Amino acid sequence: MEDSANTTSETQSVITSESSSEPNSKPVSKKIKLKTADLDIFEVDEEIAMEFQTVKSYIEDGVPEGTVTPLPNVSSAALAKSIEYCRKHLEFNGKSKVLDDSEGETDAKPSEEAKAFEAKFLDEAVADRIKNKSVEYVRKFFGFENDFTPEEEAKLREDYAWAFEGVDED
Numbered sequence: 001m002e003d004s005a006n007t008t009s010e011t012q013s014v015i016t017s018e019s020s021s022e023p024n025s026k027p028v029s030k031k032i033k034l035k036t037a038d039l040d041i042f043e044v045d046e047e048i049a050m051e052f053q054t055v056k057s058y059i060e061d062g063v064p065e066g067t068v069t070p071l072p073n074v075s076s077a078a079l080a081k082s083i084e085y086c087r088k089h090l091e092f093n094g095k096s097k098v099l100d101d102s103e104g105e106t107d108a109k110p111s112e113e114a115k116a117f118e119a120k121f122l123d124e125a126v127a128d129r130i131k132n133k134s135v136e137y138v139r140k141f142f143g144f145e146n147d148f149t150p151e152e153e154a155k156l157r158e159d160y161a162w163a164f165e166g167v168d169e170d
Helices: 004-012 054-060 075-096 111-132 133-143 150-159
Strands: 014-016 033-037 041-045 069-071
Touching: 014 133, 033 054, 041 150, 054 069, 075 111
Parallel strands: 014 041, 033 069
Antiparallel strands: 033 041
């Protein structure tokens, strides 16, 4: 039986993130290579890679440029979904718009592994995106419907006024 380290280069594939080809887009950022449990290597923009807390910590610890960041507990499918998620949300923040329900939908449903990965590595990124945002913004962001009557909502705003202090404008 061959050692898996000897076959790694033969079984690896490189998957690159899409870069904008628009002439007025911002300059191309540094690329970060992420290696999944199934030995696929994803080459993503640093801006996207920095959305993953584990990768961010790894990079901030001074890893030499060009180093492949290992993600041994993450499958390629989970990482691809997470990269797509980060790309959409970075776009969302950059354009200050709410994504339409039909945008970014795929035929494949996320696996339990993908959900666990997203929960583990993206929790802080999502929390940062909704921190100090209005209730209306958070509802639009996640696609939640308001199930309170105007009277119930007014009562909650009165009872928990402290929760609405210092909220950023949408």
